[in-house]
Amino acid sequence: MAFEGLADRLQNTLQKIRGKGKVTEADVKEMMREVRLALLEADVNFKVVKDFINRVKERAVGQDVMKSLTPGQQVIKVVNEELTALMGGEQSKIAVAKKPPTVVMMVGLQGAGKTTTTGKLANHLRKNHNRKPFLVAADIYRPAAIKQLETLGKQLSLPVFSLGDKVNPVEIVKQGIAKAKEEHCDYVIIDTAGRLHIDEGLMDELKDMKDAANPDEVLLVVDAMTGQDAVNVADSFNKQLDITGVVLTKLDGDTRGGAALSVKAVTNTPIKFAGMGEKLDQLEAFHPERMASRILGMGDVLTLIEKA
Amino acid sequence: TKTRDSFSGKVNDLVSRFRKVDEEFFEELEEILISADVGVMTVMDLIDDLKDEVRKRNIQDTKDVRPVISEKLAELLQEKEEDSNLNLQSNAMTVMLVVGVNGVGKTTTIGKLANKLKNDGKSVLLAAGDTFRAGAIDQLEVWGERVGCEVVKQQEGSDPAAVIFDAIQSAKSKNVDVLICDTAGRLQNKVNLMKELEKVKRVIEREIPGAPHEVLLVLDATTGQNALSQAKTFSEATNVTGIALTKLDGTAKGGIVLAIRHELDIPVKLIGLGEGIDDLQDFDAEQFVYGLFSDLVDRETEE
Numbered sequence: 001m002a003f004e005g006l007a008d009r010l011q012n013t014l015q016k017i018r019g020k021g022k023v024t025e026a027d028v029k030e031m032m033r034e035v036r037l038a039l040l041e042a043d044v045n046f047k048v049v050k051d052f053i054n055r056v057k058e059r060a061v062g063q064d065v066m067k068s069l070t071p072g073q074q075v076i077k078v079v080n081e082e083l084t085a086l087m088g089g090e091q092s093k094i095a096v097a098k099k100p101p102t103v104v105m106m107v108g109l110q111g112a113g114k115t116t117t118t119g120k121l122a123n124h125l126r127k128n129h130n131r132k133p134f135l136v137a138a139d140i141y142r143p144a145a146i147k148q149l150e151t152l153g154k155q156l157s158l159p160v161f162s163l164g165d166k167v168n169p170v171e172i173v174k175q176g177i178a179k180a181k182e183e184h185c186d187y188v189i190i191d192t193a194g195r196l197h198i199d200e201g202l203m204d205e206l207k208d209m210k211d212a213a214n215p216d217e218v219l220l221v222v223d224a225m226t227g228q229d230a231v232n233v234a235d236s237f238n239k240q241l242d243i244t245g246v247v248l249t250k251l252d253g254d255t256r257g258g259a260a261l262s263v264k265a266v267t268n269t270p271i272k273f274a275g276m277g278e279k280l281d282q283l284e285a286f287h288p289e290r291m292a293s294r295i296l297g298m299g300d301v302l303t304l305i306e307k308a
Numbered sequence: 309t310k311t312r313d314s315f316s317g318k319v320n321d322l323v324s325r326f327r328k329v330d331e332e333f334f335e336e337l338e339e340i341l342i343s344a345d346v347g348v349m350t351v352m353d354l355i356d357d358l359k360d361e362v363r364k365r366n367i368q369d370t371k372d373v374r375p376v377i378s379e380k381l382a383e384l385l386q387e388k389e390e391d392s393n394l395n396l397q398s399n400a401m402t403v404m405l406v407v408g409v410n411g412v413g414k415t416t417t418i419g420k421l422a423n424k425l426k427n428d429g430k431s432v433l434l435a436a437g438d439t440f441r442a443g444a445i446d447q448l449e450v451w452g453e454r455v456g457c458e459v460v461k462q463q464e465g466s467d468p469a470a471v472i473f474d475a476i477q478s479a480k481s482k483n484v485d486v487l488i489c490d491t492a493g494r495l496q497n498k499v500n501l502m503k504e505l506e507k508v509k510r511v512i513e514r515e516i517p518g519a520p521h522e523v524l525l526v527l528d529a530t531t532g533q534n535a536l537s538q539a540k541t542f543s544e545a546t547n548v549t550g551i552a553l554t555k556l557d558g559t560a561k562g563g564i565v566l567a568i569r570h571e572l573d574i575p576v577k578l579i580g581l582g583e584g585i586d587d588l589q590d591f592d593a594e595q596f597v598y599g600l601f602s603d604l605v606d607r608e609t610e611e
């Protein structure tokens with residue numbers, strides 16, 4: 001890893017407060033400085049970091065030291081607990097419509113991994129939930145986007161619906177869902193074109209597609225390497241489309257992935273899946289706890305608590 | 309030099325807009341740089357440096373702080389003397405290799421760049437070196453049609469080094485001015501995939517002495533601190549000569565390229581400002597810096 005983890009960062013401070021009976025405000029302040037830097041280096045948005053630090057500080061100051069823990073251990077415990085809590089519980093479940101088909105829409109910035117995740121999700125639903133997925137190619141803009149989805153469909157032997165790139169995406173969505181019903185498929189996954197959250201025209205188009213599709217899930221696909229801008233993107237997509245969940249992609253890289261925390265904090269929707277590679281079976285359940293330690297650069301929080 | 313003067317001039321102009329320079333100002337400056345994805349440690353160092361300098365020179369009056377800030381910022385942001393133009397051969401074929409992690413905009417940038425070169429009167433050939441991602445070859449072919457240049461390809465799944473070898477032979481026999489090689493996106497921690505890329509580069513080196521003349525690393529401006537690790541690892545594998553910073557038409561600022569220039573000394577050469585064929589520009593350091601601070605300027609003028 002490129003960066004110093006929180007464990008290393010806290011060593012000095014922890015050394016100093018070893019053996020004290022109470023965590024003083026000054027101790028906490030010093031430790032929080034390190035926590036702040038660790039989170040910022042992991043790409044957590046600075047506003048999210050600020051709120052987080054304030055919350056942890058309140059909890060940490062003036063705590064009586066539990067018999068089994070030193071002050072340092074206690075602060076780390078609080079940080080980790082708060083971070084895990086903020087990341088949410090494990091929720092890799094995908095909605096099921098009362099009346100099939102369940103409609104899922106994939107949205108997000110250019111190149112985030114929507115088309116690939118569409119294929120992965122279909123694979124997951126069929127393999128692990130015995131479903132009959134149906135893919136809709138509604139990206140008419142990116143060169144060969146339809147071909148890309150069709151290739152994935154062929155690899156999976158799953159139907160891909162397309163009307164070419166000259167038909168309005170809203171129309172494609174309508175006809176696609178009708179066709180899925182005809183073929184008695186129970187999941188419709190719609191691949192949409194990547195777009196910037198500030199592109200009004202294209203965001204309006206997405207809203208129209210959503211109105212036409214009446215989806216049970218709107219999943220925002222976010223690249224795990226995203227920096228500070230993650231909050232703007234997530235907030236904007238969420239406000240305009242009421243997303244129901246997030247898929248974090250490219251987590252097989254060596255990024256700390258602080259975007260996870262930022263996105264969770266601004267949208268307050270669960271991160272449902274993690275993309276762990278380019279292949280169609282590389283979609284995994286999202287583990288909030290693992291993500292918390294990854295962001296903090298603590299391979300194992302317990303070892304850290306032992307060291308403190 | 310001219311760049312240098314106009315550069316600090318620009319920074320000076322920005323700094324003169326700050327009304328007061330106090331603790332709050334430093335905090336705001338820190339936030340703005342961090343929110344632009346400038347490396348965290350780079351920002352912390354800068355702020356500490358600034359405060360030290362103010363103390364050392366015993367500056368009391370806030371208006372005397374401003375020049376110090378301009379100086380330090382310019383130091384940090386200074387465009388080095390290095391050439392940020394593409395390394396095009398004047399009497400021989402130029403070979404460019406385009407590399408980067410998944411989805412950053414390699415193929416699109418190649419399309420736009422080919423168009424730019426064609427408009428400058430050059431003949432261009434594209435090599436479909438991404439044989440892995442679904443639809444990657446078709447995507448490059450669409451760009452080839454748009455631009456009006458040929459694409460050398462093989463089947464999906466074939467050896468990328470073999471495609472590039474073919475493309476070089478074809479480029480030689482057709483006597484084109486520029487050959488641009490697309491490659492599959494790969495995360496820098498995938499050792500095997502980085503080895504594959506090294507092999508592609510070796511083929512180019514072997515076939516044309518002195519080539520590739522340009523190894524462009526494409527970085528997505530939306531990327532945070534990981535871009536630094538991307539730049540390091542891709543440089544080790546392929547000796548990157550320039551950066552194309554894409555997706556600057558969004559709200560991300562791409563400030564991490566400052567840390568990259570600082571630590572690795574790789575110049576930004578091109579910027580991507582959209583998905584269209586003309587949305588590619590030469591990098592302009594002044595404009596880039598102005599973009600970084602535009603929020604600060606806006607906030608100051610709003611008050």
Ligand SMILES: Nc1nc2c(ncn2[C@@H]2O[C@H](COP(=O)(O)OP(=O)(O)OP(=O)(O)O)[C@@H](O)[C@H]2O)c(=O)[nH]1
Nearest residue numbers: 110111112113114115116194250275276277410411
């Ligand atoms: N390593 C890795 N690569 C991924 C993952 N998910 C997607 N990719 C790659 O990221 C790149 C972009 O993926 P796409 O699925 O085309 O992204 P998209 O959001 O559909 O892109 P646009 O349609 O252009 O907006 C491709 O090279 C994918 O193979 C992942 O979890 N890990």
Ligand SMILES: Nc1nc2c(ncn2[C@@H]2O[C@H](COP(=O)(O)OP(=O)(O)OP(=O)(O)O)[C@@H](O)[C@H]2O)c(=O)[nH]1
Nearest residue numbers: 110111410411412413414415416493555580581582
């Ligand atoms: N808004 C915006 N989108 C861009 C820009 N450059 C590329 N894109 C989009 O980003 C997405 C990914 O671009 P590609 O050119 O396929 O990226 P790549 O690096 O070749 O991707 P892989 O080959 O899958 O690794 C596409 O939807 C492009 O249209 C840019 O400067 N601005």
Ligand SMILES: [Mg+2]
Nearest residue numbers: 114115139145
């Ligand atoms: Mg797509």
Ligand SMILES: [Mg+2]
Nearest residue numbers: 414415438444
């Ligand atoms: Mg590509």
